Amino acid sequence: MSMPSILQLQNLQKYFATQKALDDISFNIEQGSIFGLLGPNGAGKTTLIRMITGIFYPDSGSITFDGKPFNGLNDAIQIGYMPEERGLYKKMKIGDQALYLAQLKGLSRAEAMEKIKYWFKRLEMESWWIKKVEDLSKGMSQKLQFVTTVLHEPKLIILDEPFSGLDPLNANLIKDEIYGLAKRGSTIIFSTHRMEQVEEICDHIVLINLGRKILDGTVQEVKQQFKENKFSIKFYQKPESIDNAVFQVLQQKDNALTVKINDGHSSNDVLQYFLNQQLNIESFNEILPSLNEIFIGLVENTSATARAFQTIS
Amino acid sequence: MNKILIIAQREFLSRVQKKTFLLTTIGIPVLIFVFYAMIIYFSVKTTDNFQIAVLDQPNLFNAKLADDDADIVFSFVQNETASSLKQKVDTGKLDAYVIIPKTFDLATIKDSLQIVSKKSIGIMTRQKIQHTISSAIEEKKLLTGLSISKNQLDSLQRSNEIKFASTEGKNDSDVKAGISYGVGFGSGFLIYIILFIYGSMVMRGVMEEKTNRIAEVIISSVKPFQLMMGKITGIGLVGLVQFLIWIVLVIGLQLLLPLIFPDMLHQMQAQPMQPGIAGAANVAQESGAMAGIMSGIGLINWPLILGCFVFYFLGGYFLYSALFAAVGSAVNEDAQDAQSLMLPITMPIIFAMVIMTKAVNDPNSSLAVFGSLFPLTSPIVMMARVAHGIPEGVTVVQLLLSMLFLIIGFIATTWLAAKIYRTGILMYGKKPTLKTLWQWAIRKS
Numbered sequence: 001m002s003m004p005s006i007l008q009l010q011n012l013q014k015y016f017a018t019q020k021a022l023d024d025i026s027f028n029i030e031q032g033s034i035f036g037l038l039g040p041n042g043a044g045k046t047t048l049i050r051m052i053t054g055i056f057y058p059d060s061g062s063i064t065f066d067g068k069p070f071n072g073l074n075d076a077i078q079i080g081y082m083p084e085e086r087g088l089y090k091k092m093k094i095g096d097q098a099l100y101l102a103q104l105k106g107l108s109r110a111e112a113m114e115k116i117k118y119w120f121k122r123l124e125m126e127s128w129w130i131k132k133v134e135d136l137s138k139g140m141s142q143k144l145q146f147v148t149t150v151l152h153e154p155k156l157i158i159l160d161e162p163f164s165g166l167d168p169l170n171a172n173l174i175k176d177e178i179y180g181l182a183k184r185g186s187t188i189i190f191s192t193h194r195m196e197q198v199e200e201i202c203d204h205i206v207l208i209n210l211g212r213k214i215l216d217g218t219v220q221e222v223k224q225q226f227k228e229n230k231f232s233i234k235f236y237q238k239p240e241s242i243d244n245a246v247f248q249v250l251q252q253k254d255n256a257l258t259v260k261i262n263d264g265h266s267s268n269d270v271l272q273y274f275l276n277q278q279l280n281i282e283s284f285n286e287i288l289p290s291l292n293e294i295f296i297g298l299v300e301n302t303s304a305t306a307r308a309f310q311t312i313s
Numbered sequence: 314m315n316k317i318l319i320i321a322q323r324e325f326l327s328r329v330q331k332k333t334f335l336l337t338t339i340g341i342p343v344l345i346f347v348f349y350a351m352i353i354y355f356s357v358k359t360t361d362n363f364q365i366a367v368l369d370q371p372n373l374f375n376a377k378l379a380d381d382d383a384d385i386v387f388s389f390v391q392n393e394t395a396s397s398l399k400q401k402v403d404t405g406k407l408d409a410y411v412i413i414p415k416t417f418d419l420a421t422i423k424d425s426l427q428i429v430s431k432k433s434i435g436i437m438t439r440q441k442i443q444h445t446i447s448s449a450i451e452e453k454k455l456l457t458g459l460s461i462s463k464n465q466l467d468s469l470q471r472s473n474e475i476k477f478a479s480t481e482g483k484n485d486s487d488v489k490a491g492i493s494y495g496v497g498f499g500s501g502f503l504i505y506i507i508l509f510i511y512g513s514m515v516m517r518g519v520m521e522e523k524t525n526r527i528a529e530v531i532i533s534s535v536k537p538f539q540l541m542m543g544k545i546t547g548i549g550l551v552g553l554v555q556f557l558i559w560i561v562l563v564i565g566l567q568l569l570l571p572l573i574f575p576d577m578l579h580q581m582q583a584q585p586m587q588p589g590i591a592g593a594a595n596v597a598q599e600s601g602a603m604a605g606i607m608s609g610i611g612l613i614n615w616p617l618i619l620g621c622f623v624f625y626f627l628g629g630y631f632l633y634s635a636l637f638a639a640v641g642s643a644v645n646e647d648a649q650d651a652q653s654l655m656l657p658i659t660m661p662i663i664f665a666m667v668i669m670t671k672a673v674n675d676p677n678s679s680l681a682v683f684g685s686l687f688p689l690t691s692p693i694v695m696m697a698r699v700a701h702g703i704p705e706g707v708t709v710v711q712l713l714l715s716m717l718f719l720i721i722g723f724i725a726t727t728w729l730a731a732k733i734y735r736t737g738i739l740m741y742g743k744k745p746t747l748k749t750l751w752q753w754a755i756r757k758s
Binding site for chain 2: 050053054055073076079081082083085086087088089090091092100101103104105106145148
């Protein structure tokens with residue numbers, strides 16, 4: 001039922017000097033999916049992305065891209081990468097810059113021109129062509145960077161914090177383009193610290209901490225995995241003196257209750273209890289944890305931030 | 314390979330299309346030209362038809378006094394007094410006058426002669442007047458005071474020629490040695506300047522890419538090595554084009570010079586560079602000097618020197634710019650950091666310059682031979698030896714060995730520099746030390 005994998009990582013390891021940056025990372029990314037790569041600062045995300053883009057080589061393990069062993073240089077045309085720390089040549093004209101980066105990807109000049117014109121028109125950037133980067137606002141250069149990342153319509157697009165610095169209007173514009181690219185068959189790896197964006201956009205997530213994979217699944221699977229059997233119940237009248245073995249009341253606010261079901265009981269047992277109490281139930285919902293809560297719960301107190309991959313001593 | 318060319322093209326065009334490139338490339342030779350034209354103009358102009366009256370009371374010079382180029386007109390006057398001459402100078406009929414008093418004694422020369430003028434006299438003219446009068450007095454002293462005959466005097470002044478020859482039987486003229494010295498020093502110094510100017514241009518370019526954070530975007534498309542080589546190639550081309558334009562401009566402007574100052578240049582050529590002591594014989598020597606310089610220029614093996622210059626220019630540039638690129642990749646925004654890391658690169662360049670100044674005097678000393686073989690110093694030192702020709706300055710074997718070593722040295726340093734570059738270009742944070750750079754360089758990939 002599932003789509004074929006565009007990227008398969010198997011037992012990837014990477015050391016910097018004696019420090020383990022990545023330890024035995026394996027996962028698959030389905031073609032056409034929007035994949036969230038999550039982790040705290042210094043977890044090893046950038047190192048992992050740099051291996052997928054061919055900037056670093058793994059010390060051991062293998063990367064399979066589109067069914068074949070990954071070759072950073074030959075597959076460069078199939079990959080678009082927008083790093084978190086991204087820049088452009090300040091003195092170069094916008095059009096020339098886009099043309100240069102597209103040619104470096106391997107497009108011919110004519111192909112590049114055609115695609116740049118298409119994307120500039122699409123994102124209403126045509127009038128920028130002869131402007132220089134130093135004349136652009138942060139949001140504008142962000143848009144330009146997005147265009148240069150995707151204009152060769154790569155099979156795999158890696159976006160590291162693509163919305164930082166964008167106003168909501170432009171963020172939505174880019175978001176729509178991301179959905180559109182995924183629909184047309186591109187796979188998107190999306191790396192961010194903004195968990196609400198992940199919940200909104202991603203199909204599948206992997207969480208990395210201290211160089212290890214600690215979570216892998218669809219957003220729904222992960223939420224199910226970390227649910228704590230919490231429910232919110234709303235009544236038409238205020239419930240009185242609740243005392244039972246089925247659940248604990250975590251919070252009560254007027255007519256609403258938040259409860260946690262004890263082990264060995266199900267949600268139906270809760271409903272049964274209240275039905276027996278002759279209370280009229282207005283709503284009954286399971287409370288699933290947010291990705292933010294899951295993230296903090298897993299990463300907190302692991303001293304992840306103490307690890308610094310950026311400096312090799 | 315294709316990507317290196319795309320990168321080189323951008324590096325080249327982005328620099329050549331700048332206004333500052335045009336300004337420096339066209340402006341500098343024009344500036345030098347104007348500077349020289351002004352020097353020629355003023356040095357020649359001041360000597361133009363300078364009128365000086367000589368009141369020769371003891372008739373010392375027999376009414377004969379002339380400078381070598383007849384720029385100064387000595388007119389012998391009689392029946393004049395100091396006050397009447399002064400009046401003529403004041404009214405501008407004369408430029409200057411000199412009175413040789415009756416009491417002027419050749420043997421003791423108690424009184425000094427005084428040239429009186431209204432306007433300040435230019436330095437070239439002063440020298441000419443001094444030279445003409447003092448050599449005339451000297452000749453007079455030798456002929457009358459010491460009773461030397463005119464023939465003896467002429468032979469004395471003619472006897473000072475000692476020539477050099479090489480074992481190959483070629484005429485190793487002084488003029489040629491002088492020109493070899495000039496060419497060797499000049500081309501060595503030029504390469505020294507090139508290494509610094511274009512090397513630091515490469516370094517700044519790499520630093521710009523790193524601090525701009527565009528490096529990561531680019532090396533997800535191309536190998537770091539390609540980015541580095543593309544940049545080095547592009548900037549090297551800028552250097553070559555700039556030099557080509559300079560050479561064409563300098564030659565073109567020099568051909569233009571005689572058109573602008575036709576007779577002035579002629580006078581300039583005939584003018585003695587250093588006023589000598591001897592009079593008549595000196596003139597003969599001076600007029601022969603120009604021909605000597607021309608024949609000396611003819612003795613220099615220009616195709617060899619030009620070929621070597623291009624080879625050592627490119628070899629030295631590629632070798633050192635890879636090292637400059639490595640340093641640029643290692644440092645962050647702070648230019649101060651670059652200074653200390655550049656030391657191991659600048660030291661051998663300066664060292665090479667020092668050896669070159671020795672080698673240009675003594676091209677076959679062991680220091681010169683070592684310096685011209687060692688790839689870090691050979692681009693500068695070898696030019697000093699090659700200027701002396703083959704085999705006087707350098708043997709064919711040594712030249713070929715030096716070229717081979719330079720190519721090996723270039724490959725080795727580029728290989729090491731590329732490894733530093735690859736690590737450094739993505740490394741932010743604290744400034745690495747030389748030790749860490751070395752660790753990056755020797756680490757296995």
